[in-house]
Amino acid sequence: MNKRRITSKELAKLAGVSSATISRAFSPDSRIGSATRDRILAVAREYGYQPNAIARSLNNQRSRLVALVVNAIGNPCEAEEQQLLVHRLQERQLLPIILCCADHDDRLQLMRLASTYQVDHVVVFSDMVSMQDAVDIFHTTKPIIVSFEPLDNEKVSSIRIDGSAAADEIIDKIVGDGKKRFAYLSGTKSSWIDKLRRKWFVDALAKRDLALQAEAFGDYGYDSGFKEAVLLLHRAKVDAIICGNDVMAIGARDAARRVLGKNTPDDIAIVGQDGIAMAAWDCNDLTTLSLDHVAFIDAVVELIERHDAELEGPHNITLTCTARWGSTA
């Protein structure tokens, strides 16, 4: 019970070879007689031997661990991408270590902890840590840091998102429906991603000589969407709310309907961002500025693979968003 895992030396004794040979039996292309390998593999199976990944990592300088820095896993707006990425990593025999920033106050300490595990790659989805901090903490290892924030650092590859065209389309439609008084409900104060998203819409409005009539800040959650929408609608006369993500948009829609008695899209237009599966559920049917999550994760994986292949400097990929039309705008 609680039996210690058998080591390569012990297995070597059992199989009548040296521990070096055991190691070779487990490395696909190394000089070893196929008869010996088969015998070793058989004995290994019998005794339940598996090479110790910790020891191997120490030697290799390669842990096959990937740090995923995210805000939260509970929020559907992020979870969908995370799920996709975790799947792709697993296919490649890479294991994700997830760092949840949202509810952890000392995020730097958290990243430092992960960095001591010599992770091979770092993917930052969270907008609650600054890229500069991430680079500072992980720079001694060899991270790819997938960043939305354009950081001028030769270590950081990034994926840029362009939603300006889609924002334009969306604003066009809403203005065409006779709406003029827009509000923006941010996901968070002072995050790069949020500022970028906001800018797409502000620019689209400016083209039509319009400007935001009101603004508020939430926390990417339903409750904040609901609450801030109520306050917003009491404070200012607006007939369209652009939200920082889909979940907040659902909250805002519910608030408008329940508290103010306003229905979409006639009384008020509500727009989300992300384009998560839930946005398309029949009960939501959100109009949203949506990102192709599969393409996004493809890009992340591509960056990771470039990095693995030790290709030259950082690499940037830009993806464009599209509008998903629902019945809320």
Added chain:
Amino acid sequence: MNKRRITSKELAKLAGVSSATISRAFSPDSRIGSATRDRILAVAREYGYQPNAIARSLNNQRSRLVALVVNAIGNPCEAEEQQLLVHRLQERQLLPIILCCADHDDRLQLMRLASTYQVDHVVVFSDMVSMQDAVDIFHTTKPIIVSFEPLDNEKVSSIRIDGSAAADEIIDKIVGDGKKRFAYLSGTKSSWIDKLRRKWFVDALAKRDLALQAEAFGDYGYDSGFKEAVLLLHRAKVDAIICGNDVMAIGARDAARRVLGKNTPDDIAIVGQDGIAMAAWDCNDLTTLSLDHVAFIDAVVELIERHDAELEGPHNITLTCTARWGSTA
């Protein structure tokens, strides 16, 4: 650029001590002069030294890694608990490695991979792997396996969930409203958790001399809830559907409303399970058999801590569910 991380030996040279002393400077209670420690810590900060967790783990036989075996992170019905647990682990300086089973075909291989990382604990939330397999794979390490499945193994601690009383209440209410023809929409075929949940309701019905009129199986997702509900309602005349989780219940509710034109709770009663935050959103307002997620994760953490403290054998904790009343039943 890609500078190698500094090692304790190098730091030792810089600080004019031996690497053993470096190590001691970083272990809270070890015999070391406080002046030396302060000096070392200062030099360490200057050069950005942090002890290598991989090497430490190898030596310690303690990795501070925890394997979390889950179905998916993208499904809100699980993500909420996972988020809570990840947070609690992080507080304790433990890092989670998430294994997503839903989209990985060879789950055993996945668990074997994680087991080579000498994880200190294993928490199995997924009902897509058998507990026996998990035990077989992780038994050489010292795992706590949080299991719903009553497995008679001295390594496996478990948390049992009892929802029978709440199911009884819910059935009582629905029957009181004049409904008699129940269907059960399972989350998955042949999983222990699903069978258990189903049994609570079947038993509650039996007490009233009622039985299920129809059954179907989905995959815990919205689309499957929607699709199976449509088929179910075309196939059988039922006026209440109990669903395997909340997301499927939302799907079923949408299907009933959109495809069949039946509204809750008058035409049909719909019940979910889990009691996730989303169930309480204004647009959903689901009646659901709900589990206190905080209490649940408290229990998981308690088991992990017992295990860390090397307390005697396995331990079992039972939690009871409560009904959350919404407008769908």
Added chain:
DNA sequence: ATGCAGTGTGCAAACGGTTACACAAACCTG
């Protein structure tokens, strides 16, 4: 002065693998 507990430090052996190097045996080629 002598002995002895207590304190701070270094040495060296783990921890469990991988891999450069060395070497023996087997296989060619002319």
Added chain:
DNA sequence: CAGGTTTGTGTAACCGTTTGCACACTGCAT
């Protein structure tokens, strides 16, 4: 059949920590 290549295996060093043991030093009571 000599010489060269290929193949398979073992030896030992190394990856970066931790920790038991030894040792030197201080302080204090005898």
